[in-house]
Amino acid sequence: MITRYHKLALTAGFGLAMALTFSCSSDDGNDNPPPPVVAISSSDGSSSSGGSSSSGGGSSSSGGSSSSGGIACAAWGDWVITPATCGTKGVRTRTCTSDPSHVETEEIDKVVLTSTQFCHNNKIGSFCGTRTETFDPDLYECKPSINANGIYLKAGITDSRDNNRHYNAVLIGTQTWMAENLRYEADGSKCSDDSGHLVEDGSSFARCQKYGRVYEWLIAMDFPSECNGILSTSNAKCTINTPHKGVCPTGWHIPSNAEWDKLVHYVDGTDDEESPYDSETAGIYLKDKEGWRDCGPTGKTYRCEDTYGFSALPGGGGSGNYIDYVGRDGNWWSSSEHSAGIQAYYREIIYDNYFGYNYNAFYYDAVGKSNNFFSVRCLKDSP
Numbered sequence: 001m002i003t004r005y006h007k008l009a010l011t012a013g014f015g016l017a018m019a020l021t022f023s024c025s026s027d028d029g030n031d032n033p034p035p036p037v038v039a040i041s042s043s044d045g046s047s048s049s050g051g052s053s054s055s056g057g058g059s060s061s062s063g064g065s066s067s068s069g070g071i072a073c074a075a076w077g078d079w080v081i082t083p084a085t086c087g088t089k090g091v092r093t094r095t096c097t098s099d100p101s102h103v104e105t106e107e108i109d110k111v112v113l114t115s116t117q118f119c120h121n122n123k124i125g126s127f128c129g130t131r132t133e134t135f136d137p138d139l140y141e142c143k144p145s146i147n148a149n150g151i152y153l154k155a156g157i158t159d160s161r162d163n164n165r166h167y168n169a170v171l172i173g174t175q176t177w178m179a180e181n182l183r184y185e186a187d188g189s190k191c192s193d194d195s196g197h198l199v200e201d202g203s204s205f206a207r208c209q210k211y212g213r214v215y216e217w218l219i220a221m222d223f224p225s226e227c228n229g230i231l232s233t234s235n236a237k238c239t240i241n242t243p244h245k246g247v248c249p250t251g252w253h254i255p256s257n258a259e260w261d262k263l264v265h266y267v268d269g270t271d272d273e274e275s276p277y278d279s280e281t282a283g284i285y286l287k288d289k290e291g292w293r294d295c296g297p298t299g300k301t302y303r304c305e306d307t308y309g310f311s312a313l314p315g316g317g318g319s320g321n322y323i324d325y326v327g328r329d330g331n332w333w334s335s336s337e338h339s340a341g342i343q344a345y346y347r348e349i350i351y352d353n354y355f356g357y358n359y360n361a362f363y364y365d366a367v368g369k370s371n372n373f374f375s376v377r378c379l380k381d382s383p
Contacts, residue, residue, distance in 0.1 A: 150309025181212025
């Protein structure tokens, strides 16, 4: 039987034993206790034996042990941040310096796009008007003051030959076109006065300012007169290059039949492989909203929508020293020649259905290389 006396004696003996135990030093003479064993989680989430890891989501870059996301580490390195891009979250990553096999990754803020924005090569751009095409926002921009739907080349075109004259240019499909007719005063090019007479000076004429200058095919191609009436392959001076610069500024060229066809197929939504190609509807989308008689996007007899900012105007067509059909007909040279070599191709938009033509159409035709004067639209060289 254990009495109260016996219990007191046992308690006193146990306390003396504990006191003696904690008064002892370690065998190596160090008065400090041995360091605790910290459990380090492996990359698959498992832990090593012998001790427990610390808890909590905090972390420290140096000293002591810490854990975050289930990984315990003596010291973490600095965060390495991959910024958020279009429509995706950014990421930050850090590595355990005491055990580089342990890496912690976290998502950070996401770039949220509005309904009017798009991503192009991780860059944010804004749609132009009702267009749904994306483009490089470093190179192109919307210019609603000119045309809400136009995707305009930011730099435009600067013609150093012509007192640094500036032209607008628009992206249509994968092509970049001048958004106005060329006005460079090449030798032999002409302008029309208000009576339709063609003169080589006259750059200040109202018609010249509005419609640009007109050129013979030989002048547009920058060919000598000896190239008239012969195939380009029969004389080295008459070689048609691909692309062919002609009178266009550096980096731009006279469009070939195939390049005109690519434009027309894009705007009328067809994939016909015929070349050259007549479109019955492309004129609707390429004509300027103004400048064509009784034509506009709404409330007019004919449709002129200028859907892409090409802004075609009816500058007419000339022969000899006179130009006709100004205000009702637009004509633009191609760099392609007819198979016989006597003629060259051009493209045409007309005012009405005279001669049975469709007012909404965009046609091709061929005429003599000299003594016929048409407008020039330059196309940007491919990269």
